[in-house]
Amino acid sequence: MAQQERATIAEAQAPQFELRRQLPFYVDVLRRLVREKPLGLFGGALVLLIAILAVTASWTAPFEPNQLGAGGRLEAPSTAHFFGTDNLGRDVFSRIVWGARIAMFVGFAAVVVATFISVALGLLSGYFGGWFDILVQRLVDAFIAFPALVFLLGVVAVFRDWQAPFLQREGVFSTPVFIIIISLGILFGVGQSRIIRGAVLSVSQATYVEAARAIGVGHTRMILRHILPNVMAPIITLATLGLGNAILAEATLSFLGLGVPPDVPSWGGMLSREARIHMTVGWWLAVFPGVALSAAVFGFNMLGDALRDLLDPRLRTG
Amino acid sequence: MTEYVIRRLLLAIPTVLLVMFATFMLLRLVPGDLVELMMAENPYATEEDRARIERELGLDKPIPQQFAVYLGKVLRGDFGHSPWTGRSVASELQDRLPVTVEFGFMAILIGLIIALPVGILSAVRQDTLADYAARSFAILALSVPYFFTALLLIVFPSTWWGWSPPLTYKPWSAGPIDHLYYYFWPALLLGVGLAGSVMRMTRTMMLEVLRQDYIRTAWAKGLRERAIITRHALKNALIPVVTIVGLQVGTALGGTIILESIFNIPGVGRYFIGAIFQRDYPSVQGVVLVLAVIVVLVNIVVDLTYGWLDPRIRYG
Numbered sequence: 184m185a186q187q188e189r190a191t192i193a194e195a196q197a198p199q200f201e202l203r204r205q206l207p208f209y210v211d212v213l214r215r216l217v218r219e220k221p222l223g224l225f226g227g228a229l230v231l232l233i234a235i236l237a238v239t240a241s242w243t244a245p246f247e248p249n250q251l252g253a254g255g256r257l258e259a260p261s262t263a264h265f266f267g268t269d270n271l272g273r274d275v276f277s278r279i280v281w282g283a284r285i286a287m288f289v290g291f292a293a294v295v296v297a298t299f300i301s302v303a304l305g306l307l308s309g310y311f312g313g314w315f316d317i318l319v320q321r322l323v324d325a326f327i328a329f330p331a332l333v334f335l336l337g338v339v340a341v342f343r344d345w346q347a348p349f350l351q352r353e354g355v356f357s358t359p360v361f362i363i364i365i366s367l368g369i370l371f372g373v374g375q376s377r378i379i380r381g382a383v384l385s386v387s388q389a390t391y392v393e394a395a396r397a398i399g400v401g402h403t404r405m406i407l408r409h410i411l412p413n414v415m416a417p418i419i420t421l422a423t424l425g426l427g428n429a430i431l432a433e434a435t436l437s438f439l440g441l442g443v444p445p446d447v448p449s450w451g452g453m454l455s456r457e458a459r460i461h462m463t464v465g466w467w468l469a470v471f472p473g474v475a476l477s478a479a480v481f482g483f484n485m486l487g488d489a490l491r492d493l494l495d496p497r498l499r500t501g
Numbered sequence: 502m503t504e505y506v507i508r509r510l511l512l513a514i515p516t517v518l519l520v521m522f523a524t525f526m527l528l529r530l531v532p533g534d535l536v537e538l539m540m541a542e543n544p545y546a547t548e549e550d551r552a553r554i555e556r557e558l559g560l561d562k563p564i565p566q567q568f569a570v571y572l573g574k575v576l577r578g579d580f581g582h583s584p585w586t587g588r589s590v591a592s593e594l595q596d597r598l599p600v601t602v603e604f605g606f607m608a609i610l611i612g613l614i615i616a617l618p619v620g621i622l623s624a625v626r627q628d629t630l631a632d633y634a635a636r637s638f639a640i641l642a643l644s645v646p647y648f649f650t651a652l653l654l655i656v657f658p659s660t661w662w663g664w665s666p667p668l669t670y671k672p673w674s675a676g677p678i679d680h681l682y683y684y685f686w687p688a689l690l691l692g693v694g695l696a697g698s699v700m701r702m703t704r705t706m707m708l709e710v711l712r713q714d715y716i717r718t719a720w721a722k723g724l725r726e727r728a729i730i731t732r733h734a735l736k737n738a739l740i741p742v743v744t745i746v747g748l749q750v751g752t753a754l755g756g757t758i759i760l761e762s763i764f765n766i767p768g769v770g771r772y773f774i775g776a777i778f779q780r781d782y783p784s785v786q787g788v789v790l791v792l793a794v795i796v797v798l799v800n801i802v803v804d805l806t807y808g809w810l811d812p813r814i815r816y817g
Contacts, residue, residue: 222640325519328797332755333773337527337789340777345532431646435759438648439774454652462656469656473649481644 212493223489229482233475236280237287244277248448257465267467269458275467278448279475285355285449286430286479289364293429294422296368297375302418304372305379306406310387319376326373335432338366339441353444360443363436367429375421382414389413416494423490427483434476450476509801516797524790525571528558528782535560535782539584542780546584554584558783580787585779590787593772598791600670601761601768604691605753607684609746611692612699617742619696620703621730627708635700642697647690647756651763654686668765687764691756695749702745706738713737740807747803751796 216223236243254268261267266275304323308316339362347358386392387410395409434451436442443449453472462469528535536554540546558581559567574581580590623635659665666686671679710716711734719729758770765771769788776784 321515322519325516325523328516328520328751328800329523329793330751330754330796332758333789333792336758336773336777337524337785340782340785341527341530342532343777343780344538427644434646435648435755438646439759439762441774441777451648454648459652459655462652463660466656466660469649469652473646473652477641477645477649480646481640484640484644 212490215493216489220489220493222485223492226482226485226487226489229478230486233283233479233482234287237283240281240284244274244280246274246277248278248281249273249446250277257461257468259465260467266471267465269453269465269468270461275453275471278453279450279471281448282450282453282472282475283479285360285443285447286433286476288355289360289367289433289443290426290429290483292364293367293371293432294425296364297371297425297429298418298422300368300372301375301379301421302411304376305383305414306410308376309380309383310402310406310410316380320380323373323377327377331370331432332435334370335363335366335436336439336441338362339436343441353446355443355447357444357447360447363433363442367432371421371425371428375425378417378421379414382417383410386410386413420487420491420494423483423487427480427487430476430483431480450479506801506805509804513797513801517794520793520797521572521575521790522568524786524793525568527786527789529564529567531782539780539782543585550584557581557584575790580790581783583776583781583784585781590784593784594769594787594791597767597769597772600766601754601757601770604684604688604761604766604768605750605757607681607688608691608756609695609749609753611688612695612749613746615692616696616699617703620700621707621735623700623704624707624711625730636704639697639700642693642700645694647694648759648763650690650693651687651760654690655763666764670765670767684766687760687766691753691760694756695753698749699742699745702742703738706741707734710734710738743803743806747800750799754792754796 216227250273252272254264254272254274256268256272257270258264258268258272264274264276266279268274269278304319308319339359342358342362345358345362346352347361350361351357392405392409395405400409433442434449434454437449437451438455440452440455442451445452450472454469454476458468531538535558536551539554540551543550555561559570562570578591580594582589583593619635619638623632626632655665655668667683671683673680716729716734719733724733754770757766757768758773760766761768761770762774769792773785773788775781776788
């Protein structure tokens with residue numbers, strides 16, 4: 184009887200929690216993005232628009248990107264050709280839409296490679312430490328010291344005459360595109376591994392990791408279940424910012440004439456040497472590809488910044 | 502302090518060695534017959550040229566021996582010869598490096614002249630119209646590539662007003678004003694691009710410092726705003742800003758490569774691009790090595806300036 188009484192008293196004294204349905208983490212982040220970060224949302228919308236253009240290029244673009252004489256030579260923008268035509272009569276709007284595809288393709292592929300490298304290096308280096316960590320960090324030091332564009336141009340210079348046996352000579356799935364993707368992936372991946380390593384180090388000291396170790400959790404399960412999910416924030420942020428940088432890097436190489444093959448319409452390539460001769464006559468040749476490129480980079484930068492603030496305020500670097 | 506400098510320089514040695522090894526491998530990684538590729542680039546190349554190139558690259562010896570020879574040469578300042586002009590890469594660099602350094606320095610200077618005051622203003626007048634304008638400008642500066650702004654600068658003023666920025670190089674001997682004016686436009690474009698991240702960093706750090714107790718004390722003592730901001734806040738906010746500026750030396754180098762080829766500046770960047778197109782591998786190798794070593798050294802200098810900004814940081 185007395186015992187029962189005590190139980191009811193304990194029940195009455197227990198703090199009353201209002202049961203609120205907890206939203207899944209990413210839904211919550213998305214909601215806060217919409218509510219708190221108008222610029223980030225704007226960036227996200229830009230990115231989404233460009234991604235849709237990239238996916239639907241074959242329907243959205245009114246002309247084939249390389250179709251000579253789709254209109255007259257150097258026609259000003261009109262209803263027939265929204266962004267005008269270039270010196271070979273190709274439709275600039277269609278080329279920009281198709282340019283979104285190569286930009287997004289290179290961007291995503293490079294970021295996948297970079298994320299793989301940075302997570303592998305960061306986890307191994309931060310979790311296991313020891314001589315492996317020391318060795319890798321010295322290599323990363325040397326790598327970070329290398330100016331990015333110098334590295335990229337060096338790699339491109341070395342592999343200019345190489346033809347991968349499993350790839351085409353021209354087009355999107357060609358050796359030059361592959362080289363750009365791999366070198367960007369290495370460049371970003373190694374640089375970002377430092378940040379992932381830092382995050383892994385700080386997570387490794389958390390009490391829940393200690394608790395997991397105490398109950399005998401093995402390395403694989405520890406990394407996959409306890410460490411990796413808790414370093415997702417920097418991984419996502421770095422990937423978003425990396426996409427913008429990868430797109431910019433591809434455009435820069437193509438601008439210099441060392442990027443994607445000439446038959447692939449690329450924003451950087453559209454601004455390159457051959458196009459420059461005609462720009463004094465056709466302003467649209469300079470403006471539209473540049474605006475598309477800037478908008479894509481701007482979109483990813485804004486989205487990445489907002490995600491960094493929402494996911495992991497510690498990462499804020501200005 | 503001297504001890505610290507020596508230790509930093511010693512620590513830089515493995516990094517520089519790794520960089521040297523990477524540039525050494527550059528020629529060995531080229532798939533296919535390097536000499537054949539280089540010969541194919543120049544229809545006027547003779548058999549004598551082939552023999553000379555082969556001898557100079559020393560490709561017939563075992564790799565470790567080649568690396569030892571390469572190291573020895575590099576340490577004596579011998580970066581090989583361009584197979585086409587026959588000029589030594591070292592003397593090409595000697596002519597062009599000052600141009601690039603001058604250009605890059607001017608760009609970073611312009612970047613700081615824009616970024617620091619705007620960043621400070623943006624922090625001091627947080628959440629005002631000026632702050633929003635400054636922040637939007639910084640984001641734009643980060644997103645719009647220099648080669649695009651450079652094209653706009655070259656194309657539009659010339660069609661509208663018949664004006665274009667100078668595109669033929671003026672050496673110092675043509676008069677210092679002409680010389681500096683020649684750099685001005687490309688340096689402004691590059692500087693604006695660099696200003697974006699410096700400005701954001703300055704703003705963030707100033708905001709953090711301005712909330713500190715000693716700033717409130719300074720206000721309470723009745724100091725003028727100018728004194729508080731420049732003498733008390735700015736100096737404490739600058740350390741991460743200096744780090745960013747140091748990191749930007751690499752970015753600025755990338756920018757000089759692009760802008761030198763647009764504005765016809767006879768610097769290292771244009772030489773580099775030219776060498777890549779001509780398959781002039783010894784020159785490519787020399788440029789990569791020198792640029793990377795410069796960036797490593799600049800980063801040491803950047804670390805050393807921390808002590809001047811913040812005496813609490815002891816090197817030891």
